[in-house]
Amino acid sequence: MIQANQQKESRQENIALQMTAISKRFGPVEALCDVSFAVRAGTVHALVGENGAGKSTLMKILAGVYQPDNGSIGIKGRPCAFDNPQQALAAGVSMIYQELDLAEHLTVAENVFLGNELSGLLPWTIDYKAMVRKTVELAKKLNFEIDPTDVVGNLSVGDCQIVEILKALMRNASIIVMDEPTSSLSESDTQRLFEVVRQLRQQGIAIIYISHRLEEIIDLADDVTVLRDGKVVHSELVTKLDIGQIVRYMVGRELTEFFPSRDVQIGDVCVRVDNLSSTGRISDISFDIRAGEIVGMAGLVGAGRTDVARAIFGIDKKTSGTIVLDGKELSINSPADAIRLGRIAFLTEDRKRTGLCLQLPCSWNITLPNLVAIGMKNVISPARENKIADDIASRVGIKWLGPQAPVDSLSGGNQQKILIARWLLAKSKFMIFDEPTRGIDVGAKKEVYALLNQLAEQGKAILFISSELPELFGIADRILVMRRGRLVGNLKTSETTQEQVMHLAAVEVN
Amino acid sequence: MSKFARQLLPFGSLILIICGLSAYAPDTFLTMDNFLNVLRRSSVNGIIAVGMTSVIISAGIDLSVGSMLALAGMVGAYAMIAVGGTDPQGGALVFGTFVGIGTGIACGLANGVLITKLRLPPFIVTLGTMSAFRGISYVMNDGQPYNVPSYKYLGSGVVLGIPVSVIVFVVIVAIAGFLLKYTRLGRYTYAIGSNREAAFHAGVSVDRNLIYIYTLTGLFVGIAAMIATSRTVSAQPTAGIALELDIIASVVIGGASLAGGRGTITGTIIGTLLISFLRNGCTLLGISTNVQLIVIGAIIIVAVAVDQLARARAEAGRKS
Numbered sequence: 146m147i148q149a150n151q152q153k154e155s156r157q158e159n160i161a162l163q164m165t166a167i168s169k170r171f172g173p174v175e176a177l178c179d180v181s182f183a184v185r186a187g188t189v190h191a192l193v194g195e196n197g198a199g200k201s202t203l204m205k206i207l208a209g210v211y212q213p214d215n216g217s218i219g220i221k222g223r224p225c226a227f228d229n230p231q232q233a234l235a236a237g238v239s240m241i242y243q244e245l246d247l248a249e250h251l252t253v254a255e256n257v258f259l260g261n262e263l264s265g266l267l268p269w270t271i272d273y274k275a276m277v278r279k280t281v282e283l284a285k286k287l288n289f290e291i292d293p294t295d296v297v298g299n300l301s302v303g304d305c306q307i308v309e310i311l312k313a314l315m316r317n318a319s320i321i322v323m324d325e326p327t328s329s330l331s332e333s334d335t336q337r338l339f340e341v342v343r344q345l346r347q348q349g350i351a352i353i354y355i356s357h358r359l360e361e362i363i364d365l366a367d368d369v370t371v372l373r374d375g376k377v378v379h380s381e382l383v384t385k386l387d388i389g390q391i392v393r394y395m396v397g398r399e400l401t402e403f404f405p406s407r408d409v410q411i412g413d414v415c416v417r418v419d420n421l422s423s424t425g426r427i428s429d430i431s432f433d434i435r436a437g438e439i440v441g442m443a444g445l446v447g448a449g450r451t452d453v454a455r456a457i458f459g460i461d462k463k464t465s466g467t468i469v470l471d472g473k474e475l476s477i478n479s480p481a482d483a484i485r486l487g488r489i490a491f492l493t494e495d496r497k498r499t500g501l502c503l504q505l506p507c508s509w510n511i512t513l514p515n516l517v518a519i520g521m522k523n524v525i526s527p528a529r530e531n532k533i534a535d536d537i538a539s540r541v542g543i544k545w546l547g548p549q550a551p552v553d554s555l556s557g558g559n560q561q562k563i564l565i566a567r568w569l570l571a572k573s574k575f576m577i578f579d580e581p582t583r584g585i586d587v588g589a590k591k592e593v594y595a596l597l598n599q600l601a602e603q604g605k606a607i608l609f610i611s612s613e614l615p616e617l618f619g620i621a622d623r624i625l626v627m628r629r630g631r632l633v634g635n636l637k638t639s640e641t642t643q644e645q646v647m648h649l650a651a652v653e654v655n
Numbered sequence: 656m657s658k659f660a661r662q663l664l665p666f667g668s669l670i671l672i673i674c675g676l677s678a679y680a681p682d683t684f685l686t687m688d689n690f691l692n693v694l695r696r697s698s699v700n701g702i703i704a705v706g707m708t709s710v711i712i713s714a715g716i717d718l719s720v721g722s723m724l725a726l727a728g729m730v731g732a733y734a735m736i737a738v739g740g741t742d743p744q745g746g747a748l749v750f751g752t753f754v755g756i757g758t759g760i761a762c763g764l765a766n767g768v769l770i771t772k773l774r775l776p777p778f779i780v781t782l783g784t785m786s787a788f789r790g791i792s793y794v795m796n797d798g799q800p801y802n803v804p805s806y807k808y809l810g811s812g813v814v815l816g817i818p819v820s821v822i823v824f825v826v827i828v829a830i831a832g833f834l835l836k837y838t839r840l841g842r843y844t845y846a847i848g849s850n851r852e853a854a855f856h857a858g859v860s861v862d863r864n865l866i867y868i869y870t871l872t873g874l875f876v877g878i879a880a881m882i883a884t885s886r887t888v889s890a891q892p893t894a895g896i897a898l899e900l901d902i903i904a905s906v907v908i909g910g911a912s913l914a915g916g917r918g919t920i921t922g923t924i925i926g927t928l929l930i931s932f933l934r935n936g937c938t939l940l941g942i943s944t945n946v947q948l949i950v951i952g953a954i955i956i957v958a959v960a961v962d963q964l965a966r967a968r969a970e971a972g973r974k975s
Contacts, residue, residue, distance in 0.1 A: 500853055
């Protein structure tokens with residue numbers, strides 16, 4: 146704490162944001178305790194910490210969503226208190242949330258000017274042409290090209306991020322908070338976003354950058370502040386730290402063995418997929434997975450990795466192909482078939498949209514596909530159901546208020562664990578994990594890896610889709626590489642390199 | 656606990672209305688006859704509202720229930736007359752009752768199949784069938800009712816001092832409450848309403864369950880139709896006009912969300928009784944039916960507004 150204060154003193158020049166001694170309680174939970182946090186104008190300040198460390202709470206206080214119990218906020222030296230998000234916006238604080246806040250059916254220019262439309266000559270009219278022109282100008286300042294008349298729904302996630310940034314600039318934001326902006330971006334989109342962020346920095350805007358991807362932070366940020374259990378544990382120039390040190394501050398312990406060692410007996414072929422195709426997405430995919438084997442699947446965003454999983458699981462219609470499990474060919478036309486006939490589990494990458502029923506109790510979410518399997522085909526016994534959910538939750542380490550608490554009362558990492566618990570309970574033979582570690586903190590990631598290993602030890606066949614090569618190499622026995630809907634590589638992890646996989650995934654041959 | 660708190664407001668208002676009316680007009684209001692009368696009048700709406708609750712929990716809506724009520728009653732009475740002549744008795748009445756209920760089931764099934772197989776929004780499908788069912792009811796007897804003078808048991812029969820329709824109502828409430836809370840159908844209904852995509856990905860046969868839900872609602876409407884027919888000893892093609900709005904109001908006052916995923920049978924019962932007692936009270940106080948409409952409109956808006964406010968507060972109090 147003292148050290149952090151001293152550093153703050155030495156950087157007093159040009160402070161864009163000063164949050165001082167912020168505390169916030171939610172009932173018995175102390176979410177933030179005496180947190181002081183300063184951001185210099187014209188810098189990228191990374192805010193890191195495990196899930197539940199208090200990053201979101203701190204940012205919501207900054208954005209006026211929550212009001213602190215104690216402490217003060219100063220923007221450019223002027224004390225501010227925000228009763229609501231509008232006041233924070235007016236003071237120049239813009240938040241870009243993980244779930245983007247854009248009107249899909251409107252054009253880029255309309256989104257950028259949403260709520261601040263330029264009025265035309267006649268009353269109640271809008272000068273759309275001027276809005277288009279200004280949007281182009283604004284984008285040019287960031288060295289970014291965009292057609293302001295494009296409908297936002299047709300843009301990539303990466304471009305949507307940039308539309309959000311333009312929107313913030315249009316509102317004269319001096320502080321922009323970005324919450325996990327790259328979690329669903331491809332490598333090239335990420336680089337483009339970074340370029341834009343660097344331009345923002347040059348223009349003197351203070352950027353608060355929340356990310357679990359520490360490599361990015363080393364690459365992009367000037368300062369880093371680490372939160373743990375609602376307190377600031379460290380704040381320093383990024384150049385003075387390395388990833389190992391940041392991780393140590395985050396978890397308060399050394400993660401010596403990030404990837405658990407594997408010593409699993411690999412058995413016979415458990416799953417065989419032959420000539421699998423689905424309309425316009427993937428064609429002619431064939432591979433097999435043995436019992437106890439973890440097979441990774443690499444590829445760029447849009448290469449069709451998730452589409453393979455969707456075709457296997459019966460979400461997308463297959464145009465050709467067979468799936469054989471334990472020597473029996475399965476006819477799967479829906480997820481219900483996949484679960485019932487194949488004992489297949491599919492942990493989705495998009496837990497909000499295709500994973501969880503957010504308002505419903507945790508226990509209901511855990512048992513949803515498993516009611517028949519736990520003997521509640523005809524009559525549900527809530528008491529026994531809660532007990533089952535409770536047992537599996539403690540195995541996965543879910544922190545909740547109880548099995549009846551709605552899922553949306555949980556943090557992102559814990560929500561992910563609810564889905565994992567669901568598919569553990571299903572006792573499936575063949576499990577597909579699609580980006581299971583996306584957006585969760587390092588501690589939780591390590592738990593997921595350990596869990597994958599345990600499942601393999603139990604003789605399950607596991608397909609592990611991931612965009613992060615280090616984790617694929619740390620966990621998988623074999624790596625399948627997808628490019629443009631085709632399987633272009635099937636490599637033993639021990640006999641390949643990250644460069645080779647990346648090359649296969651990204652470079653067109655012939 | 657929080658579920659209980661949510662229902663506190665409609666429940667509290669219900670008690671308040673009952674107490675107020677008891678104090679104001681003890682002689683007319685606070686009598687067994689009047690209470691049974693209110694319950695008997697509630698039974699038709701209540702039975703339909705129970706079905707509507709499951710539809711609304713699934714994030715759907717059924718606008719056709721009023722027309723369906725008329726059609727099921729007309730077909731049922733027609734069957735009675737066709738079998739038993741101008742004043743059908745005994746077996747013909749029983750036969751017609753089942754035909755009427757069967758008509759409700761068929762109508763509900765049609766709604767469910769159209770919604771799932773044509774992938775149309777429930778609002779559109781049931782808006783269409785609302786018109787079509789009404790039209791068929793008019794066409795059947797040139798806009799004239801079918802009279803069944805001896806069909807009295809369901810509407811005005813009494814067992815151990817309790818009206819038969821009230822007993823049917825209670826039984827249906829028990830069955831529906833059980834279905835929603837203790838069976839997969841009920842659980843899947845909540846899941847579909849909360850997040851249809853997620854339910855599908857978790858192996859729920861969304862289409863099949865939606866068809867079940869709309870068909871079940873048709874069954875309940877069929878039963879309610881026969882009670883209504885029996886109460887007036889005639890099937891009216893004009894029965895149940897604008898009834899769907901009353902029903903949706905009871906369900907929403909009871910705490911269900913039109914966005915789906917939320918609602919309970921208990922809440923719906925409270926909502927139904929609230930509206931019935933209000934009507935009854937207004938009548939006893941000599942307030943015109945026109946003014947009653949205004950009062951009920953205000954109650955709907957206040958109930959939902961307070962509910963939302965309470966929920967927003969509960970959410971803000973939780974750590975995100």
